[in-house]
Amino acid sequence: MSTFDNRERAEENRFAHDQEVAFKARVKRARLLAAWAGPQIGRTDIAAYGDELVDADMQEPGDEDIIAKLFADFKAAGVELSRHTVEVQLQRLGEQAKAEVRA
Structure with missing residues (x-):
């Protein structure tokens, strides 16, 4: 396998990893938003509301x-x-979610 092939594979792996982290951060952000918004709108089922978000x-x-x-x-x-x-809130909780996912 050539150096070019190795670099290409490494780049593809890094891209896939970055996409996975971004997806997990979006899901985490939605769940954090549910914890923030749920009580304000009278939702007590925060986990279910997180799934809805x-x-x-x-x-x-x-x-x-x-x-x-x-x-x-x-x-x-x-x-x-x-x-x-x-x-x-989207910005703040998005940053918090990214930090938690990376940790």
Whole structure:
């Protein structure tokens, strides 16, 4: 096997690993969001709500799907919140999730 083949295989392995870590961090972020949002909207089944948020987050690339789910849930519970609040939580909990997954 040539050096080029070895480098190519190493790059493919690194890419696959990075994708796996990113996926695990997204799932962890959704579960952290459930722990943050659940009590505010009256959800006591945080694990089940986390699963709902994971499912919502996997609908489309990006964060719009999970943001829409959170807004719908807050609205249904009669709780007002701003998009800025949601985006700040997404960012903060996303960073926390990445750190926890890497640890």
